[in-house]
Amino acid sequence: MxxxxxxxxxxxxxxxxxxxxxxxxxxxxxxxxxxxxxxxxxxxxxxxxxxxxxxxxxxxxxxxxIADAKEVLQFYARVLREEETEEVALPVGDGVVTVEKKLSLKDRITVAKEILKRYPLADP
Missing domain, CATH: 1.10.10.1400 (Terminase, small subunit, N-terminal DNA-binding domain, HTH motif)
Known part of the structure; x- marks a missing residue:
């Protein structure tokens, strides 16, 4: 070209x-x-x-x-290992403060299920 x-x-x-x-x-x-x-x-x-x-x-x-499968699985692994955080807005007086917090146990369980869908165990 x-x-x-x-x-x-x-x-x-x-x-x-x-x-x-x-x-x-x-x-x-x-x-x-x-x-x-x-x-x-x-x-x-x-x-x-x-x-x-x-x-x-x-x-x-x-x-x-577009994220590929490897990138998605790496993200899931970071979530499962508590290496990812999320920003949460909290009201303070008349304003708002943004803080970083770890993801919830519910989020980590959801990610664990997603990983297991891709790598199912032989024992149900």
């Missing part, structure tokens, strides 16, 4: 905003009128290499947003 610096900037801005005209301007292309920028940005989006770059970046972004 050979893209110019401006094309790469355009693609990155387009991914951020979803607005091709705005991305075209921010990438540093010369613009006479807004309608010329709109037409030029639409043409730019038909570039096959640019499309591949945008698709690859979007896939990368999405894959980082």
């Amino acid at each position: 050979k893209l110019t610096t401006k094309q790469r900037l355009f693609a990155d801005e387009y991914i951020k905003s979803g607005n091709a005209t705005e991305a075209y301007i921010k990438a540093g292309y010369s613009v006479k009128t807004n309608s010329s920028a709109k037409a030029a940005s639409s043409r730019l989006l038909t570039n096959v290499n640019l499309k591949h770059y945008i698709d690859a970046k979007m896939a990368e972004i999405e894959s980082h947003k």
Whole structure:
């Protein structure tokens, strides 16, 4: 995927905003009128290499947003070992104070059940 610096900037801005005209301007292309920028940005989006770059970046972004099974199990283990806390807002006078507290026994039991679902014991 050979893209110019401006094309790469355009693609990155387009991914951020979803607005091709705005991305075209921010990438540093010369613009006479807004309608010329709109037409030029639409043409730019038909570039096959640019499309591949945008698709690859979007896939990368999405894959980082989704927790995988290992990450979930590691979180469950931290909860079970009391390594995770939660913030709780408590009223104090006219204001509110936020404090960190350990998760409840009920939460830890729920997590333990979730772990056992994935690793069932032979003995019921």
